[in-house]
Every structure is written in C-alpha cells, then in structure tokens.
Amino acid sequence: MEGLGNEGLGYLGAGIAAGLAVLGAGLGIGNIAGSAAEGTARNPEATADIRTTMIIAAALIEGVALFGEVIAVLLVLK
Numbered sequence: 001m002e003g004l005g006n007e008g009l010g011y012l013g014a015g016i017a018a019g020l021a022v023l024g025a026g027l028g029i030g031n032i033a034g035s036a037a038e039g040t041a042r043n044p045e046a047t048a049d050i051r052t053t054m055i056i057a058a059a060l061i062e063g064v065a066l067f068g069e070v071i072a073v074l075l076v077l078k
Helices: 006-042 044-077
Strands: none
Touching (some): 006 044
C-alpha cells in the first residue's frame, strides 16, 4: 500500500466503520422483525404491543448505527 497515504487509509477506515455500523443495524432490525412476526403469529391479540416494542427497539438500533456513522465521518475529518 505504498501509494495509499495516511489520508487514504483514513478514508478506508471510515468506509469500513460505516459499513460495519450499517451491517450491524441491518442484522439487528432483521432479527427484531423476524421475532415480531413470529410473536404475532403465535399470539395475534398482542400485535399492538409487539409492534410498539419492535418500533422502539428498531429506533434504538438505528441510533447506535447513526453514532457509528458520525464517528466514521469524524475519522475522515480528523
């Protein structure tokens, strides 16, 4: 990696960090959605409660992913 200077490595690191943050969020939200669908199938009367819990959990996961993206941008700006 002789042609890639410190700046290039910073961009590479930020890209990897952003990708991992999005990957983790996608896996987490997919897991939540699958569990919610299974819970709704088992107990249709609890659909509203399951939906509310799912939305709150998905928002928390997205918040963590957003922090990961912000850190990646800060790595590039440094």
